[in-house]
Amino acid sequence: MxxxxxxxxxxxxxxxxxxxxxxxxxxxxxxxxxxxxxxxxxxxxxxxxxxxxxxxxxxxxxxxxxxxxxxxxxxxxxxxxxxxxxxxxxxxxxxxxxxxxxxxxxxxxxxxxxxLAEHRHGAAAGARHAVLLTIGTGIGSGIIVDGRLVRGAVGAAGELGHMVVDLDGPPCHGNCPSRGCLEALVSGSALARTALEAAQANPDGGLAAALAARRPLTGALVTELAHEGDPDARACLRTAGEALGVGITNIVNIFNPEVVVVGGGVIAAGDLLLDPAREVVASRALSPSRDVVRIVPARFGAxxxxxxxxxxxxxxxxx
Amino acid sequence: MxxxxxxxxxxxxxxxxxxxxxxxxxxxxxxxxxxxxxxxxxxxxxxxxxxxxxxxxxxxxxxxxxxxxxxxxxxxxxxxxxxxxxxxxxxxxxxxxxxxxxxxxxxxxxxxxxxLAEHRHGAAAGARHAVLLTIGTGIGSGIIVDGRLVRGAVGAAGELGHMVVDLDGPPCHGNCPSRGCLEALVSGSALARTALEAAQANPDGGLAAALAARRPLTGALVTELAHEGDPDARACLRTAGEALGVGITNIVNIFNPEVVVVGGGVIAAGDLLLDPAREVVASRALSPSRDVVRIVPARFGAxxxxxxxxxxxxxxxxx
Missing domain, CATH: 3.30.420.40 (ATPase, nucleotide binding domain)
Structure with missing residues (x-):
């Protein structure tokens, strides 16, 4: 049947x-x-x-x-x-x-x-408490507490991308009036901005060469060059990964989850993004929460x- | 009976x-x-x-x-x-x-x-989603989602005082290895630190006079002088209140609660602390969450x- x-x-x-x-x-x-x-x-x-x-x-x-x-x-x-x-x-x-x-x-x-997909069938399966960050142009997020989605009073909860981690940081995007939000530091847009700065700072580097060849300095290109070993591109991912680590530190201290799942286009960078994040969580989050959390890529992509x-x-x- | x-x-x-x-x-x-x-x-x-x-x-x-x-x-x-x-x-x-x-x-x-006390009988009564910050020497916190306490995987959830809001901010206290946590910016200890800086910066002010009279510059003294109208003491509370507002902005964007309750010794400052926090939330948090949240003092004290x-x-x- x-x-x-x-x-x-x-x-x-x-x-x-x-x-x-x-x-x-x-x-x-x-x-x-x-x-x-x-x-x-x-x-x-x-x-x-x-x-x-x-x-x-x-x-x-x-x-x-x-x-x-x-x-x-x-x-x-x-x-x-x-x-x-x-x-x-x-x-x-x-x-x-x-x-x-x-x-x-x-x-x-x-x-x-x-x-829900990651919690029931993916990278967060079996966890009672889990957080998902999907990092693309911006950052989306979902939070599971005691097995259920956190929705808030009018369904607007879970905006972890608009968690301020840098009081006086760069302006945020779209309809967010704040600055120094996680999204302003870690999204694909943020990666493009730091890549442009890196290209201008090092005219002999791979990012500058890409810029001279009129390739748009997107998050995807930075990731591609980083996988090929370009030091400037890797440094951009490290900077983003460390800021992501501060955001995940907050998530770990607030929710004490078993797992934080990172998805979205930017996760194509894999451990080049997640390893710096894990290092920051290990050094800045509180024990025992930091000792029990796993920080893993999403199972499901697009x-x-x-x-x-x-x-x-x-x-x-x-x- | x-x-x-x-x-x-x-x-x-x-x-x-x-x-x-x-x-x-x-x-x-x-x-x-x-x-x-x-x-x-x-x-x-x-x-x-x-x-x-x-x-x-x-x-x-x-x-x-x-x-x-x-x-x-x-x-x-x-x-x-x-x-x-x-x-x-x-x-x-x-x-x-x-x-x-x-x-x-x-x-x-x-x-x-x-x-629990504030949610069942106090300033958060009737809310489905509520957050409490008790600000004393440090910051304690409790989170209610859908009427129930958020405890996390091993009971360590709810450490909102150790949410980083300033990446490279001042070192945090006690067993927290991080810096720029809310507690490092807003607690009674933080208030004492900014009061000392203010006393040194303005030798003619009330805080400097208190220091010269060998009164310890505690959060309680800053609050007392602020209630008496001292401009330096009021500025210290405003600085703390604005940092608190960034922390509450994060809480509002993450939990979309009906109410954020602020208690602990520092709340003796009342609206001298909460009004700057409310202003920051109004200008930095996302709509509609910022429009539905109330930021109120705790009902229960010590x-x-x-x-x-x-x-x-x-x-x-x-x-």
Whole structure:
């Protein structure tokens, strides 16, 4: 008998990815659409279209649909309260989708569902207390305390990227009015900024050569050059890793988790980023918390939002 | 009929305070003893003696005994895992007390039980998510998520005083190997340090006069002079309040709590400390979390540990 599935949807700012996923987290079909461009009605149509494709190509019965959205979510009402990239703010998104799809629908923040995926099936499996940082252009995060997601009074908890670790540090991004936040020091954007400074400081180095060759100094390029052994690129990752270590020190002292999981594009740097972070935690966090925590890369990469959205629904409607 | 009581004990580093307390948090009798001096056996005898006095003078039946201890506590086993001030580390304290007193005994960290008191009966009553900072010589803290204390993997969670907010800030205290922690910037000790700097910088000011009169520049004196209007003392409190505001900004972004409660000796400064903190939160924390949080003084002062220890027992054994 074909396994029952749910549809997990990662509704990102540029594309949406819908997967037909069973209880073992096998993905039976993936449907992708652009999410950028067009108005609200067009976006909703494309979402429905992708989900219907995934439903049609699922091997068996489909039990429900889950959405991970990069936005502050009122998960009780299923509404994206504020969203920078998608024209669905304040819309009763969950109820609209439930009506159009004729299935149970759940909605949560993308970092929260990614944390769920890592906690139930990934790098944080078995932990009672765990924290996920997904480091890309910015930093998303999810927090598990006693096995459950921390959501806060209005669903806005878990903004670990906007934890100030440097009182008078560089300005933060987007709609954050603060400075010296972890995101301002450790994200892909921060890595690009320190790479540019390094290229200017050492005109003979690999980063300067890349700049002269008109290659954009992105986090991805810094990581590539660092893996090739370039000292300037490695130093950039070390600087970011040490700041990350201060952030994880705070997480360790606040939550005493068994595991801190680091995902997102920047984790392509692997131990070039995590080893400096681990060194800082070992020297600055309190005992015994620092002695029990593991700091590990995420298991799930670009599909963690889709998988986590599926896990959320499987736990609610699955048998 | 006289109300049944429990005994709440605040086992501090210099004195212990045991109260016979009913379900309405009325204190029917207080027994106090020194906790400093003597060996482990002498301390245990004094604890038992104080509790027996409180039991003898309770109006009705005594249902159990709770202890709040300034230490990392393994609350499941009732053991003070590490304690700087008391000779009871690694002792099966709960079981020893239960045997000697013939009553159910519970043990937890003093800041955790103070958070319980504020959450069940005080400034955080009715909140689903709340954080307490008790600012004295150092900073203690307790965190309530979804109505329950956050304890962490080995009971070491909630060390918000050791959240780094200034990467390269001043060294922290005691057994903390870090620098720029909230405690290094905001505690009574930090206030004394900035007061000394201010006295040296302005020889005509009130702090310099106090220093010349050989009055120790404690947090308490700074607060007293600030209430009298001294500009230097007020500036010291403003500096501490702004750093506190950065710490509370982090708390607001991480936990999205309905309320942050500030207690401990330093809160004698009242709004001279809290107003600058509120200003920083308003300008640096994320919306909507910053819009829903209240930042308020604790309801319970020096007796919060005793009362919270009683609340812990009332919830476990009370009818």
């Amino acid at each position: 074909p396994p029952p599935c749910v549809i997990g949807v990662d509704l990102g700012g540029t594309k949406l990815l819908a997967g037909a996923i069973d209880a073992e987290l096998n993905v039976h079909h993936r449907a992708q659409r652009p999410s950028v461009g067009g108005d609200r009605a067009a976006l909703l149509d494309r979402v429905v279209d992708a989900v219907l494709e995934a439903i049609a190509l699922a091997p068996g019965e489909v039990l429900g649909v889950g959405f991970g959205i990069p936005s502050l979510i009122d998960s009780e009402r299923g509404i994206a309260v504020s969203t920078v990239h998608l024209p669905i703010a304040d819309l009763p998104f969950r109820d609209i989708m439930a009506e159009r799809l004729g299935l149970p629908v759940l909605v949560d923040n993308d970092a929260n569902v990614a944390m 599909e963690s939002g889709m998988l986590g959205a599926a896990v959320m629904v499987l736990e609610e409607v699955g048998s | 006289p109300p049944p009581c429990v005994i709440g004990v605040d086992l501090g580093g210099t004195k212990l305070l045991a109260g016979a307390i009913d379900a309405e948090l009325n204190v029917h009798h207080r027994a106090q003893r020194p906790s400093v001096g003597g060996d482990r056996a002498a301390l245990l005898d004094r604890v038992v003696d104080a509790v027996l006095e409180a039991i003898a003078l309770a109006p009705g039946e005594v249902l159990g005994v709770g202890f709040g201890i300034p230490s990392l506590i393994d609350s499941e086993r009732g053991i003070a895992v590490s304690t700087v001030h008391l000779p009871i580390a690694d002792l099966p304290f709960r079981d020893i007390m239960a045997e000697r007193l013939g009553l159910p005994v519970l043990v937890d960290n003093d800041a955790n039980v103070a958070m 007796e919060s540990g005793m009362l919270g220890a009683a609340v812990m027992v009332l919830e476990e054994v009370g009818s």
